Amino acid sequence: MIDDREVVHAASALRAGEAGASTEAIARATWSVLAEPGDGVAGSLIRELGAAGALELALDAPSPADGRVDGSARAHRALAEGRARWRPRAQTRALVDALHGASQVGARLVIPGDPDWPDSLDDLGEHAPPALWVRGDARLLRATPRVAIVGARAATGYGEHIAAEIAGDLAAGGATVVSGGAYGIDGVAHRAALGVRGATIAFLAGGVDRAYPSGHQELFTRIAGHGAVVSELPCGAAPTKWRFLARNRLIAALGQATVVVEAGWRSGSLNTAGHAAALGRPLGAVPGPVTSAASAGCHRLLREYDARCVTCAAEVRELWGDDTQEASASRRQDPDRTRLLDALGTRTPLDVMEICRRSGLAPDRVRALLGLLDLEGILTRSDAGWVRAANR
Amino acid sequence: MIDDREVVHAASALRAGEAGASTEAIARATWSVLAEPGDGVAGSLIRELGAAGALELALDAPSPADGRVDGSARAHRALAEGRARWRPRAQTRALVDALHGASQVGARLVIPGDPDWPDSLDDLGEHAPPALWVRGDARLLRATPRVAIVGARAATGYGEHIAAEIAGDLAAGGATVVSGGAYGIDGVAHRAALGVRGATIAFLAGGVDRAYPSGHQELFTRIAGHGAVVSELPCGAAPTKWRFLARNRLIAALGQATVVVEAGWRSGSLNTAGHAAALGRPLGAVPGPVTSAASAGCHRLLREYDARCVTCAAEVRELWGDDTQEASASRRQDPDRTRLLDALGTRTPLDVMEICRRSGLAPDRVRALLGLLDLEGILTRSDAGWVRAANR
Structure with missing residues (x-):
């Protein structure tokens, strides 16, 4: 045939x-x-x-x-x-049409065994694509770290702001931003990565020779020039609802972590998130106002998918274990110290017994703490008793 | 002595x-x-x-x-x-001053063994209060369900809106709203409960005869009239930083669940939340814009304290297992159905083989699905082939 x-x-x-x-x-x-x-x-x-x-x-x-x-x-x-x-x-x-279409847009085929083939797609098992059609730099498929940033087409100014902040920060730090090329959050994430001369990959639901949405034609050209536009479908293939859903599994599988910035209650982004969770990939969701329908899907991810709440790029990096900042040690103050300081004012000097009564602490303990706080310059002593140092 | x-x-x-x-x-x-x-x-x-x-x-x-x-x-x-x-x-x-102070404001003492003593405070073990001083209806201490709703003093309009919605809804449904009587979220929660003629309890960090903050004098009078103002400290006792921290454990222990509506990064509400978590009480946090400092503490609770994301009163009720709504069964559409519908338009009729090519489905499968969708009125058939029904 x-x-x-x-x-x-x-x-x-x-x-x-x-x-x-x-x-x-x-x-x-x-x-x-x-x-x-x-x-x-x-x-x-x-x-x-x-x-x-x-x-x-x-x-x-x-x-x-x-x-x-x-x-x-x-x-x-x-x-x-x-x-x-x-x-x-x-x-x-x-088949001939697909091959001609690919050659016309300079797309090449990447298959398992090729040095650029991303092994992470093999996690999809029998549902892995047989091949990828790539316009642009196919080496990005294996560059690490890769983070999927997806979200609602009907994004709000808030969501677009956060998506740009996070994607730009991550891309500037060397991460490849993977997304779906859609209007809204996806487009903002790609643009933010391009804006910092970072790496970005757009996975399309149709052939890489077709701009869908057509309003992103120029964006895809830029991504193909500085990043990669990728599809499992041959050139000429139209995007369909099924193909969008299937495409989402590739975004989730290629990303080492997936972050959903804004998503409606039934957003397609939840499908991507579900794939990420099923693949055992870390999943993050950016919260927003509970009054915003565009954040309802993110809150659903936090509630139902055990997604991690992420509010900035640093927290996204933690998703794949790149936690360069020290965990902020929760410093516990000595409670007796708090009670003693509560008892003192900056004006009326108090003697030890009065401090005991006010603080409920024993005289020995009060004397010991007064000594320490005196050394730290937090208190001053006069003949009439103790006061807090005015400049503290 | x-x-x-x-x-x-x-x-x-x-x-x-x-x-x-x-x-x-x-x-x-x-x-x-x-x-x-x-x-x-x-x-x-x-x-x-x-x-x-x-x-x-x-x-x-x-x-x-x-x-x-x-x-x-x-x-x-x-x-x-x-x-x-x-x-x-x-x-x-x-002691005499404390007793006189109590009798002046009509406060009574509630102690373990009293029918109104809330057993849930016994979960605090050796840190349980020896007694509670109560202005108002002490029976509320044992009424169920009880939910602690706390949050930032420096609340935003957003936080106040959500606190009022959630507290009002829960109180209208018969829950007792427990909070700390502070400015911001606490005050809004109390007021919302009073506004629907619901029950509310304010735990103070000083004596129940002292209004702190003084701007809430009238609010406390209203709460004492329709709910209860409670403290473990005797009348005349001043609130101190230590006593605020200690008071928080009572709010957490009395509530069957604790919800934090807004909280700064180092908010005292996190202390209440920490007590709730330590006591094994369900903990909820309301998300907000990641750009809002007043929500930073809530996001921290979601990240670090394993708090559950709650966005409405119904989700708060789920915290204590009062889930009257059926879990929305996630209906999974047949993927083949999606693919077949993707292949069809509302104008050009297609024959079975063309539908097979477009959808990637086998002829037998296509025929079976066409029959089903025809029955459902989703498709129409003509001599030239199949189209989607225009009104669907």
Whole structure:
């Protein structure tokens, strides 16, 4: 169903990485055309047989060779269903278009085994993407630390302010800001990273040759120039609701931590947060006014997802254990000291027994504390008794 | 050192509860004069010997009778230090003044064993108060549920708004709002409870005959009239920094849950929250803008004290397990359904194979889903194919 010569010709136009236009790379590119994001049957087949072997099995007519997959009835049914999903898309035209589209925008294919392949995506198991299409600097996919900063499209001025502060601070400190390229928080996070000449990655829900939202066309061009615009979908693919949801798992998996800045009660950002939590990635949420609908999702994350409350970039760094500041030791004052100081004024001198009565402390204890506080210059002594030093 | 006849005479002026002017009640009143709040040595003695026996031991000259307390050297030293603290205050005048002060404002003494004594204070162990002085309706001390709502004196309009909403809602629902009578959040919480003719208790750090802050004189009069103003300190006692800190443990112990609405980074409300946490009481914190210093303490509670994020009265009720609303079951949509709907528009009819290509679903699956969605009226079918129903 796929004409190999035509595909190899188109693939050679790709600015390919080390994996180049190998059989494996072409097979993975083909899988990105055939299977919807997160197709676990495709993922399992690829893991067992390699992408090329899996493709052969997928597009062949059913045969005894199917015995190559684990022989349970369930696995056979899953394969049959997979075949039924993939075959309608198995057209040379679709693959060639994807390859041409990629070469036109200078996108390259990154696949497992490529030095730039981010191993953290392997945590997605059979739901890991077969390949990534990358416009820009693919090396960023492995640069560390990487932090996902996501949030509501309908962000408020408050949310945008905080997103810019946090993303800018983190990017200036060397972190790569990963987000989804949407209006609102995502866009602010990308821009803040670019603004400090920091690194940023935008994961799109359609092909990297398509600007969605179209108002971010120029932003994506800037990100591709200084960072990376990435998708698991081939060029030409339109973003769909499903693909947005699936894309969110890549943001969560690539980030070493995920922070949600603002999110409505049913925001897509909660989906990203849920993926991060499921992957065991640290999850942070920025609180806001409880009167703000744009913060309701963040408060939900704090309540229901055990997200950590983060209010600044330093607290986000703590999420991945980069806690360079010393934990502020909670200094406990001596309570007797407080009681003695409560008893004293700056005007009327008091004798020891009066201080005892007022403070409820024993004379010995009072004398000992008076001595210490005198040394510290906190008290002054006269013949009439003790007073607090006026300048303290 | 204490003249019994004069004290009994003064005590008879008290509008006493069932415990009345018993020896035990007078002894506990005396302890409230002698010992500073939270004096653990006094508390231990009272627990072992009863208040009267403990008082006798405390004010006698050291003797072999000291053997009545557990005989370790440490216990003896603690007793000796206690005696040295208490004796400077053991003056008949002080106790008589306290009793007269109480009778003047109509305060009564509530002690353990009294039907109104709140057992929840016993959780404070040796740091429980020997007695409470109460102006108003002492029965509220045992009414349930009781929720502590505290926060910053320097509250913002936002914090005051939320405190009023939450306290008013809870009080209207029958909860008793416990707070500290301070400016800011405390005052708003009391007022909101009074405003819905609900119950409220103010714990003061000085005697219940003293309005501190003085600007809340009228508020305390209203609370005494419709709720209760309570202190462990005798009438005439001035509030001190130490007594504010000690008072906070009573608020935390009386509340079945504690909620902090706004708090600065070093707010006294964090002290109350710390007591609640130490006592195993559920602790809630209301988030706010991370740009607001008045919410910094609340965010700290979320981060460092494992406080639960609460944004409304219903979420506060959940703190003590009064969750009358069903947990919103997170409805998971069938992902295939989403993918199929993504593939369809409202204008151009598509045939099954085209829907398969666009959605990445198998023909059988597409046909099954089309049937279901048709039944639900979400799709319409024509000879040319399927479209989404325009009105959905």
